[in-house]
Amino acid sequence: GIQVEQSPPDLILQEGANSTLRCNFSDSVNNLQWFHQNPWGQLINLFYIPSGTKQNGRLSATTVATERYSLLYISSSQTTDSGVYFCAVGDSGNTPLVFGKGTRLSVIA
């Protein structure tokens, strides 16, 4: 099955700093999603981005499907950005998602 690797596993930032989180996957995908897991354990949808680039406020994401990676950019980080960021992929429209192990982000004031 598809393998998903996220890097870095842990990241500590000062408030206001920018960061880039990476997701590599082992096979072609038709579904790629980024999630933020908040301190209460909820998975918050950030992006549905099987290809291309999207932006939502301070967050943006780019997926280069032909090279099998996706990047999540966080600009001007805030303490509320802290949590675990997961990348998840699927090889076709409605197949189950395979999650990476996540990047744990800590933003310090």
Place this chain on the structure above:
Amino acid sequence: EPEVTQTPSHQVTQMGQEVILRCVPISNHLYFYWYRQILGQKVEFLVSFYNNEISEKSEIFDDQFSVERPDGSNFTLKIRSTKLEDSAMYFCASSPSSGGEGEQFFGPGTRLTVL
């Protein structure tokens, strides 16, 4: 904006007891999923459901698990005889079927604790 809901938010049960976790998917969605996340680990797929039957299941989804769509709105996960290792966060998700768009929308989760 429509969202997936789950009840209860927390469930504490004794080992060996049956539990039913409930989900209300987004109303016009046709694909439904259950995932679980053991504390500190990644999210893992359990089962997917389409057209009133299981379409795919993982090796985690053994005979102690079952799913049901008892009416037009609810989607349930039953664990027949809970074990300590079933303690986890359980997420329900749904997705539409049209046009190959497979974005999955996740509920807030049910945290299950087995004592």
